[in-house]
Amino acid sequence: MILRLVSLIRKELIQIIRDPRTLMLIAVMPIVQLFLLGYAATTDVKNISLAVWDQSQSPQSRDLLDAFRSANYYSINYMVGSQQDYTTLIENGKVRAALVIPPDYALRLSEGDAQVLMVLDGSDSTVAGTALNTAQLIGQAFATKILQQQAALGGRSALNPPLEVRTQVWYNPDLISAYFMIPGVIGMILSFITAILTATAVVRERERGTIEQLIVTPIHSWELIVGKLLPYVLLGLFDVAEILVIGHLWFKVPIRGDLILIFVLSGLFVISSLGIGLLASTIANTQQEAMLTVIMTMLPSIFLSGFFFPIDAMPKFLQIVSLAIPLRYYLVIIRTLLLKGVGVSALQNEIAALIIFAVVIMGAASMRFRKRLD
Numbered sequence: 001m002i003l004r005l006v007s008l009i010r011k012e013l014i015q016i017i018r019d020p021r022t023l024m025l026i027a028v029m030p031i032v033q034l035f036l037l038g039y040a041a042t043t044d045v046k047n048i049s050l051a052v053w054d055q056s057q058s059p060q061s062r063d064l065l066d067a068f069r070s071a072n073y074y075s076i077n078y079m080v081g082s083q084q085d086y087t088t089l090i091e092n093g094k095v096r097a098a099l100v101i102p103p104d105y106a107l108r109l110s111e112g113d114a115q116v117l118m119v120l121d122g123s124d125s126t127v128a129g130t131a132l133n134t135a136q137l138i139g140q141a142f143a144t145k146i147l148q149q150q151a152a153l154g155g156r157s158a159l160n161p162p163l164e165v166r167t168q169v170w171y172n173p174d175l176i177s178a179y180f181m182i183p184g185v186i187g188m189i190l191s192f193i194t195a196i197l198t199a200t201a202v203v204r205e206r207e208r209g210t211i212e213q214l215i216v217t218p219i220h221s222w223e224l225i226v227g228k229l230l231p232y233v234l235l236g237l238f239d240v241a242e243i244l245v246i247g248h249l250w251f252k253v254p255i256r257g258d259l260i261l262i263f264v265l266s267g268l269f270v271i272s273s274l275g276i277g278l279l280a281s282t283i284a285n286t287q288q289e290a291m292l293t294v295i296m297t298m299l300p301s302i303f304l305s306g307f308f309f310p311i312d313a314m315p316k317f318l319q320i321v322s323l324a325i326p327l328r329y330y331l332v333i334i335r336t337l338l339l340k341g342v343g344v345s346a347l348q349n350e351i352a353a354l355i356i357f358a359v360v361i362m363g364a365a366s367m368r369f370r371k372r373l374d
Contacts, residue, residue, distance in 0.1 A: 045130040045313045051078040051086040051098040056105035064101065064116070064163075067142045073134040086119065090170065092346045093332060096121050096312070097131050109146070112162040122172030123339040125180045127310050132167050132175075139165030171339040179254070182247040183334040184307045186240055190266065191273050191301055191327050192294075194236045198229060198277030199290035202369075207286065225366055229274045236270040237263055256341025262334070265347075268354050269330040275361035282368045301327045326357040 050068070054061050068074045078095060080086045086098035100117040108114035118135045122128045143161035172179045240263065247253040255262075276297055277290075284290035303309065304318060305327035311319055322328050329350040336342055344351065 045127050045310050046073055047075040047312060048073055048097060048127060048131050048134075049077050049095040049312075050074040051080050051089050051095040052076055052101070053080050053082070053086055053098065054101045055103040056101050058106040060106040060109050061101045064105075064142060065099075067138055067145075068099065071134065071138050073130070073138075090119065090121050091340055091342050093121075093336060096124070096127050097135070099135075109162055112160065114163045116163070116165055118165055118167045120167060120169045122169040122175055123180070123335050124306075124310060125172060125175040125177050127312060128169055128172070129175055132169065135165050135167060139163055176252075178247075178251040179339060180335065182243065182251055182253045183338050184331055185247075186243050186266070186334055187269070187305070187327050187330045188302070188307060189239050189243065190236050190270055190330075192298060193239065194232050194270050194273040195277035195280065195294045195298070196291055197235070198232055198274050199280040199284065199294050200287045201232075202228065202278065202281035203284055203287050203290045206281075225278070225369060229278070232274060232277075233267060233270050236273075237267060240266045253338060255338055257337030258343070261344065262337050265330070265333050265337075265351065265354070268351075268358055269326060269333075271358040272326040272354065272361050275358070275363075275365040278365035278369055279361065282365070301325050304328070306331050326354060326361075329353045329357075 052065060054065070065076065069076060074097070078086070078089055080089070080098075083100075086095070086100075089095045090098060098119040100119065102108070102115070102117075105114055105116065116139070118131075120128045120131050120135075140161065143163040146162050169175060244255060244262075248255055277294060280290050280293040280297070284293050300321070301307075304311070304314070304322040305325050306322075307327070311322055311328070314322070333347050333350050333354075336347060340346075
């Protein structure tokens with residue numbers, strides 16, 4: 001019995017060793033998960049992009065800006081000259097917050113009742129929550145510093161802090177996490193479902209031998225590809241409609257953007273996901289291998305796209321890696337359209353990125369698919 005068991009174990013080990021894909025999965029997957037979870041799984045957001053409208057232009061206002069810089073939670077990337085300027089930057093996603101310093105700030109500070117306004121982009125509740133808390137803490141610390149300086153100079157002792165940081169949260173005033181997660185679920189479902197279904201459907205045809213029957217019919221290769229993929233595009237758009245309806249009616253997620261634009265850009269993203277599935281089908285020989293191949297590509301998407309963890313909180317090299325993930329751009333698009341209600345002009349970079357991904361991934365997958373058919 002022992003010899004039979006040893007022989008069976010030996011046979012299984014030989015099969016595993018002869019399967020490079022299984023060995024790659026065993027060796028590489030734990031390392032990938034370790035680094036992704038170790039570096040990307042963090043909510044410690046720093047270097048929040050900030051626009052400043054300094055109407056005071058005084059030494060006191062510059063001291064306040066220095067306090068925000070030294071806290072390392074903000075990165076002052078834009079100095080603007082009007083409300084419209086910082087509104088446009090927030091709508092386009094170029095900044096997460098805007099600090100407004102009034103013209104009479106220096107006078108009010110000397111009188112002990114100065115106020116500044118911090119406008120926050122609430123479409124990402126995690127980043128907005130961090131920005132809100134840190135802005136108030138920085139304001140309190142700066143006010144305490146002013147009181148200490150006044151006391152050291154023998155000035156009057158005040159009970160109330162001389163500075164108040166008032167906050168306004170746009171798009172999601174209550175910082176409801178569902179407003180951030182539900183749009184992300186649309187991207188994750190489109191990415192997972194379409195890629196897995198496409199990969200397994202093509203491999204299933206090959207396993208059953210029916211793909212050869214399709215090849216000998218008088219249809220062109222592009223017709224075969226379109227015919228195989230178009231049903232999954234329709235299924236993906238159905239999932240989008242389903243989640244939008246449930247998310248709006250049950251979770252009260254607002255739909256402020258144009259519905260036609262939402263579906264058009266969702267279809268554009270689906271093309272990239274279908275290309276990934278088609279490419280996986282040319283690598284795998286069985287449905288199980290196809291699913292594992294797709295899952296390996298999905299892991300970076302989950303952690304580096306901004307679905308769970310803010311991209312701003314990740315190390316710089318992971319932020320660069322995330323630029324190669326289509327889901328990152330789609331999440332920005334769907335969250336912006338649903339919560340901010342802006343148009344195409346605010347999403348030009350993300351739309352251009354999705355077009356490039358769709359053309360490159362689908363083109364490469366189609367070429368390799370035709371070669372495998374030959």
